[in-house]
Amino acid sequence: MKTIVIDGLGLIGGSTALAIRQKWPDHQIFAVDVNDIALEFAQSHGLVDGGFDRIQDIAATADFIILAAPVSIILEHMEQLAEMQLKPDVIVTDVGSTKRQVMAKAKILTDQGIIFIGGHPMAGSHKTTVLAARADLFQSAYYFLISDTITDQQHRSAIKSLQSLLSGLDVKWQLISALQHDRVVALISHLPHIIASGLVNMSQDELSHSPLSLKLAAGGFRSITRIASSDPEMWTDILLSNSNTIGDKIEHFVRILQQVRQAIAQSDRDAIWNYFYSAKITRDSINTQAGRHVPNFYDLFINIPDQVGAIAKVTHILEEAKINLINIHILEIREETDGVLQLSFSNQKDLIDAKGELQRRGLSVVGGD
Structure with a gap:
């Protein structure tokens, strides 16, 4: 059994807690946040086993410390961790959206022999609180690991341990420098x-x-x-x-x-045309390369009427067929005409099965060929 401390209970921290809980139900998970409502929600919904408003109150017990607050808070808490007596084999990591400042600050930890692994899962939503947390938030997303501090076998072993802990996120790992x-x-x-x-x-x-x-x-x-x-x-x-x-x-x-x-x-028709044509070629090539090499999602598009219950009908069909939907996006809803619903799946089989079920129920589906 491991003890995990998640510092910051927003969408990313909460979703990480959920994914770890589902994969490793015997691990102890504790949260740190100044928001009492977030802590109460996380405890009452089983995301964490306890909550604290200061990292100093729980960090010393941790096998893993995941810094999931805003970058400015991550930097402050790294300084606090450097002044604490942590477990000798603790692994400290972060999920900050920028990395150079974090990796520069990490020196105060690594100089003391504390293993620090910079990270950033490329997933999220415009909803940012723990109330929107879900275990499948990261599914098929890239998870960047920062190469700057990976210098020896000890760090490579720590990365394997971190990836095992976070295996329930179902992400695609990508090594990259902080600058890049x-x-x-x-x-x-x-x-x-x-x-x-x-x-x-x-x-x-x-x-x-x-x-x-x-x-x-x-x-x-x-x-x-x-x-x-x-x-x-x-x-x-x-x-x-x-x-x-x-x-x-x-x-x-x-x-x-x-x-x-x-x-x-200047009414320069050629320059305007080239502007849009160049963008089209590049954008189309992104789709092609993504599909050939590292497909993030498998997408279907449905023409759907702007009516009460229309989206619920789609999700109910998929639920009955036990098909896992990892993302749904309303691309356009207009009055008195159809809108476009984008459905994303994690694999080709789910996409094909979904297309068959939706068409069988009379919906107009595009994609999936």
């Missing part, structure tokens, strides 16, 4: 959040005064700006912990927008 990680996530995660929030902020006045715009925003606009509903506290912390890299990405994107603006002003 922060560059990648700045482009594929941080910048898109900035852009989505910028679009919403830019449209705020027009949408609030125009009923027509509000109706239109219920379709594609709402879909592409969904991530703007994410926790502002969390995203403030993320941007400040990766500021230089994100600043470079913003400047690059601004230059691209300026080029498009110039092409429009």
